[in-house]
Amino acid sequence: MxxxxxxxxxxxxxxxxxxxxxxxxxxxxxxxxxxxxxxxxxxxxxxxxxxxxxxxxxxxxxxxxxxxxxxxxxxxxxxxxxxxxxxxxxxxxxxxxxxxxxxxxxxxxxxxxxxxxxxxxxxxxxxxxxxxxxxxxxxxxxxxxxxxxxxxxxxxxxxxxxxxxxxxxxxxxxxxxxxxxxxxxxxxxxxxxxxxxxxxxxxxxxxxxxxxxxxxxxxxxxxxxxxxxxxxxxxxxxxxxxxxxxxxxxxxxxxxxxxxxxxxxxxxxxxxxxxxxxxxxxxxxxxxxxxxxxxxxxxxxxxxxxxxxxxxxxxxxxxxxxxxxxxxxxxEMGSAVMKFAASLRARPLEARPQGYVTLDLSSKKENVPVLFYNDIDNDHDPINYKYLKTTAFPPYVYNYGNNNGCECIGGCQDNCLCVMKNGVLAYDHNGILMKGKPLIFECGPCCSCPPTCRNRVTQKGVKNRFEVFRSMETHWGVRSLDMIPAGSFICEFAGVVLTREQAQLLTMNGDSLIYPSRFTERWKEWGDLSQVFRDYACPSYPSVPPLDFALDVSKMRNLACYMSHSSSPNVFVQLVLYDHSNVYFPHLMLFAMENIPPLRELSIDYGVVDEWSAKLAICN
Missing domain, CATH: 2.30.280.10 (SRA-YDG)
Incomplete structure (x- = not known):
């Protein structure tokens, strides 16, 4: 016909x-x-x-x-x-x-x-x-x-x-x-x-x-x-x-x-x-x-x-x-981008003969290599910083509160001591965050449960393959070579913790500080069922005090510091505790707010300026 x-x-x-x-x-x-x-x-x-x-x-x-x-x-x-x-x-x-x-x-x-x-x-x-x-x-x-x-x-x-x-x-x-x-x-x-x-x-x-x-x-x-x-x-x-x-x-x-x-x-x-x-x-x-x-x-x-x-x-x-x-x-077609990302995962130098500065910006600190790519100019600034896998807290943080762990042997369930701190299990069987909360307690080093416990997710570190790249629009950017399902853990936003007083001294000479209190509470959007259930209320437990510290990333940082700012981000911050019980100093864990395709830039809402400084301090 x-x-x-x-x-x-x-x-x-x-x-x-x-x-x-x-x-x-x-x-x-x-x-x-x-x-x-x-x-x-x-x-x-x-x-x-x-x-x-x-x-x-x-x-x-x-x-x-x-x-x-x-x-x-x-x-x-x-x-x-x-x-x-x-x-x-x-x-x-x-x-x-x-x-x-x-x-x-x-x-x-x-x-x-x-x-x-x-x-x-x-x-x-x-x-x-x-x-x-x-x-x-x-x-x-x-x-x-x-x-x-x-x-x-x-x-x-x-x-x-x-x-x-x-x-x-x-x-x-x-x-x-x-x-x-x-x-x-x-x-x-x-x-x-x-x-x-x-x-x-x-x-x-x-x-x-x-x-x-x-x-x-x-x-x-x-x-x-x-x-x-x-x-x-x-x-x-x-x-x-x-x-x-x-x-x-x-x-x-x-x-x-x-x-x-x-x-x-x-x-x-x-x-x-x-x-x-x-x-x-x-x-x-x-x-x-x-x-x-x-x-x-x-x-x-x-x-x-x-x-x-x-x-x-x-x-x-x-x-x-x-x-x-x-x-x-x-x-370009999304399916074509996915095929190209698969070739990058397998043979990055064959897929892109030019542009890679290093095949592992983390120097083997992460579970998987973090690629660093720049095909725009000769700016290789990210390799000048020491890669920090997780946040460096002051020693006294670990001496605060009750660090007793659970006694679960096989794996933690709803009656687990750590899970009860959250109210319910925070993650599904695939490690997907069920809903955002003010704070999440994971099982830690004092717990008897195995590493495979369902209540251990963010502490296991990065599992997707990421690439820090030079961007004409945002200076630096981060993208994944893998598909990231919504609710998946991405990485920690890592830096060296400074008290308010230390941060104020450092700002006198200019700074590279990240202020956790400025991050918008995007976690409230993840799990919000108010459009479907008329008596839904946003989680308020466990409670967390105001975040009164800063992260110094002037010398030590990780891949999260290169994520660009967006008022409509695809990544959000979830506060998590696992290696100590000091609620004043939680880890800043990043989760996917939506399904993120391979090679799409990751973005986060850094928030607005506050009384600490007259400017919005974004690392890049």
Whole structure:
């Protein structure tokens, strides 16, 4: 079937079928809340068509009978004292609105406008991950481990998506966006298919083609908006910028071809998108054994369908094929960056023959090498500092308080002495921080539990491979060669501790000081469930006094000191104690606030100036 031989219908961006939005900085509505995005767009349809039959968020009862349950959760203000449940803002039986039939395209977003949408996307993804961890935590408490089958995965992603949908927190449901989703960047990674639905990048829970059905289309023809390329069909061909995509259908439940495909549903939608010249969002699903879902999804940008045809596939049945070509002048594909990062991890000098100053800035102090790369100029300043793996506290800090440890032998549980200081276990089985708290107590050198204890995470040091690099925008920067899941420990912000008096003396001659009291309390965002549970309260236990010390990084520092500042960071500070009990001098531990793709720069919110100094002291 050669599309060039068919008559071309009226372009889809005609006012009667598609509204193209061109916002400007003078438009006051652009900076409104994202869930009111409908105020930015006016309907191009004369009337709403009947509701769309979306794929429901559900799971077979025999595979997980608790998939759609509202999971009880302990009140953060009384974690160690009661088993009270949080109250959801809506009930599970509420009738939920269907997806809109309206197609819109958002173009020419200014930087300030894009940042507004980016922040809403960021907060939505934080909430999704917080709810997912919250759901798993509830399962851990309520299920008998002896009755659980091996390798069974609790579907916390389904539960999180359900709760967000019931609260009306899914994005882009009131309009179907053609092209870029405002606030989503090429290269963004997602560990769960449901998260794609939550942010509106791909609206189908199972199908690889997302489209507006003919029954809802103003032209009475289906229109495709996005596809997922994950190797589900043996006839697929993926060369990066060019994809030969096999249509849907003709397979049994074991993904084997048993019949011919038909030009209907998603296949017909792709054909119509070819005819109308509609751009298609492409998400690639890549195998990843390191995550619970076994797959990671990366957004690779916009493609156009340039041709389609029908042929006999490898299995001997008729299939529809669509050729997609990536639109020019986009940033590099996220999947390509991931492949390049893999080559850097294996053979950095072969992948980048020029630019590496040293292959280990830490001089073997960290568990893995810290690369130092500069292909811009001859500034090699970071190698002039002694690398400090962990913060250097004054000796008297270790003589304060009760340093008695727990007596757990196999591993710590909720009744552990150290865990009880936190109220509940702070980390899941993969070492992911469940939620931010004012302070976290980890098991320490006086404890009887083994190094594999679940309550020992940050003290184990760096586990990802990082690279300090020269940046034209931020002078110095830090990026990871690995994917970092949200909630993962990154590294400590290390320096030499100075008292307030010592710091004041040092500032007389200029300083390279970091003031922990200035770091914003971004930990409050990690685990914030207030949008879903109306009686949620931010954790206030364990309490910690004001941080009245500074970190001197003028001669000794670690990779954290080269992280750039951002008011919308992807890294946050969590206070932790493990090697002493002096709450006045906690460790500054850094955690990922979102899923961080390889080679994306890490950023942290250093806060604002205070009475200590007239300037914001950022190391770089």
């Amino acid at each position: 050669d599309s060039s031989k068919k008559p071309k219908p009226e372009p889809l961006d005609h006012p009667s079928t598609l509204l193209t939005l061109c916002p400007s900085s003078s438009n006051p509505d652009v900076n409104s809340e994202y869930f009111r995005i409908s105020e930015l767009f006016r309907s191009s349809f004369e009337q709403r068509l009947r509701r769309n039959g979306d794929v429901p968020i559900s799971i077979e009862p025999e595979s997980d009978p608790y998939a759609t349950a509202i999971v009880p959760y302990t009140n953060p203000e009384a974690e160690a004292l009661s088993d009270g449940e949080l109250i959801p803002r809506v009930v599970a039986t509420r009738k939920l609105p269907s997806r809109s039939s309206e197609l819109v395209r958002v173009t020419d977003l200014q930087t300030e406008e894009f940042n507004v949408f980016r922040e809403i996307i960021r907060r939505t993804r934080i909430l999704f991950e917080s709810l997912r961890l919250h759901s798993i935590s509830g399962d851990d408490k309520n299920k008998d481990p002896t009755l659980m089958t091996p390798n069974r995965r609790m579907r916390g992603d389904l539960k999180a998506a359900n709760m967000m949908r019931e609260c009306g927190l899914w994005l882009n449901r009131d309009k179907r966006i053609v092209g870029e989703i405002p606030g989503v960047c090429i290269g963004d990674i997602f560990y769960f298919r449901m998260e794609l639905c939550v942010v509106g990048l791909h609206g189908q829970v199972q199908a690889g083609i997302d489209y507006l059905p003919a029954s809802l289309s103003a032209t009475k023809e289906p229109i495709a908006t996005s596809i997922i390329v994950s190797g589900g069909y043996e006839d697929d061909e993926d060369a990066g910028d060019v994809i030969v995509y096999t249509g849907q259908g003709g397979q049994d439940k074991n993904h084997k071809h048993v019949g011919n495909q038909k030009l209907e549903s998603g296949n017909l939608a792709l054909e119509m998108s070819l005819n109308y010249g509609v751009e298609i969002r492409v998400i690639r699903g890549l195998k990843n054994e390191g995550c619970s879902s076994g797959k990671v999804y990366v957004y690779d940008g916009l493609y156009r369908i340039t041709n389609s045809w029908f042929e006999v596939g490898k299995a001997g049945f008729g299939i529809y094929k669509f050729k997609l070509v990536r639109i020019e002048n986009q940033v």
